Amino acid sequence: MTSTDTRPVAEPTAEEAAALDQLYADFAAAHMAPLWTQRAGLMPETPQPAAVPMLWRWSTLYPLAARSGELVPVGRGGERRAIALANPGLPGTAYATPTLWAAIQYLGPREEAPAHRHTQTAFRFVVEGEGVWTNVAGDPVAMRRGDLLLTPGMHFHEHHNTTDHPMAWVDGLDIPLVRQLDAGFFEFGPDQLATRETPAASRNERLWAHPGLRPIGAPRTPSSPLMAYRWEHTDAALTAQLELEREGHPGVVSPGHAAIRFSNPATGGDALSTIRCEMHRLAPGARSATTRVAGSAVWQVFSGSGVVTVGTQRYEVATGDLFAVPSWAPVTITTDEGLDAFRFSDDPVFEALGLARSTIEKAVDEEQAVDEEQAEKHA
Numbered sequence: 001m002t003s004t005d006t007r008p009v010a011e012p013t014a015e016e017a018a019a020l021d022q023l024y025a026d027f028a029a030a031h032m033a034p035l036w037t038q039r040a041g042l043m044p045e046t047p048q049p050a051a052v053p054m055l056w057r058w059s060t061l062y063p064l065a066a067r068s069g070e071l072v073p074v075g076r077g078g079e080r081r082a083i084a085l086a087n088p089g090l091p092g093t094a095y096a097t098p099t100l101w102a103a104i105q106y107l108g109p110r111e112e113a114p115a116h117r118h119t120q121t122a123f124r125f126v127v128e129g130e131g132v133w134t135n136v137a138g139d140p141v142a143m144r145r146g147d148l149l150l151t152p153g154m155h156f157h158e159h160h161n162t163t164d165h166p167m168a169w170v171d172g173l174d175i176p177l178v179r180q181l182d183a184g185f186f187e188f189g190p191d192q193l194a195t196r197e198t199p200a201a202s203r204n205e206r207l208w209a210h211p212g213l214r215p216i217g218a219p220r221t222p223s224s225p226l227m228a229y230r231w232e233h234t235d236a237a238l239t240a241q242l243e244l245e246r247e248g249h250p251g252v253v254s255p256g257h258a259a260i261r262f263s264n265p266a267t268g269g270d271a272l273s274t275i276r277c278e279m280h281r282l283a284p285g286a287r288s289a290t291t292r293v294a295g296s297a298v299w300q301v302f303s304g305s306g307v308v309t310v311g312t313q314r315y316e317v318a319t320g321d322l323f324a325v326p327s328w329a330p331v332t333i334t335t336d337e338g339l340d341a342f343r344f345s346d347d348p349v350f351e352a353l354g355l356a357r358s359t360i361e362k363a364v365d366e367e368q369a370v371d372e373e374q375a376e377k378h379a
């Protein structure tokens, strides 16, 4: 029966009602549950996320992280001074969305975070500061503003701050997904750092960070062999897209909206198996198309400012601010001065499982808004 079914339903007799009550009681005693009483909740017509749109301001996060830097040591056991962004729609968890963990990690002057590895996939995104190296599988990777640094699953990793000032960045992980799948494995690494070297370029970058040039002798790896995506490359790619648009050539996502996806140079696929990472740039005065995506995302403003609407929520955002986008919530970004924003999402999981769906409302500088159903988003 559907919600529009108007067929009359006969009232059960007292005898039938009693038998039905007994049936339900017997279901419960046998640890069974009938679908017909909960179909709408289990199989909604569109996603009904418990997670809610949420904004966390960098101006709130950073001082709180700095206070923890004064009070909470980093080291073996707790492992990391990372403070997660907890979505109020997911009480009792420290999850930004049902699949994504987002945290601000703070490392004080000269501090070191010890080695460990886990099946959870991770990345670091740097909105300000430098001076920390993250050693991934013993390869020291510099962390600088605008860089995306990867830590694919089961890679030993440790951090060391080589300076006299603190540094904070955002960690993104698939902790909630791995928890839901009961796929979590964790190992402590050596107590001593693998290296305290501070090269400008890691070994993986020297091997793999040359556009379109694949090292023939490099071993195959199950995840991206490139661990660092540098801001100068990201910035140049976005700048070129907007320049090409002004010259009348294709490449932007929509008018005034440039975007790149961080990819595995060995496959062209997502840089991480469970998390999609992208950088978006809106030119001054631009308005993004309104998009809905099955699956959740977290954005962080990297520079500039603007107004973001997520569902019915409207946020004025500035550098460092993060916001969560629940599944199927429409997102629109507008900016007067221009805005760069980093986005990460569970899109690769949805695509791998055949669950990817999205709509894009072409409302940008167009009189007629058109809804386009897409089986594969941002194709």
Ligand SMILES: [Fe+2]
Binding pocket: 116, 117, 118, 122, 157
């Ligand atoms: Fe870790």
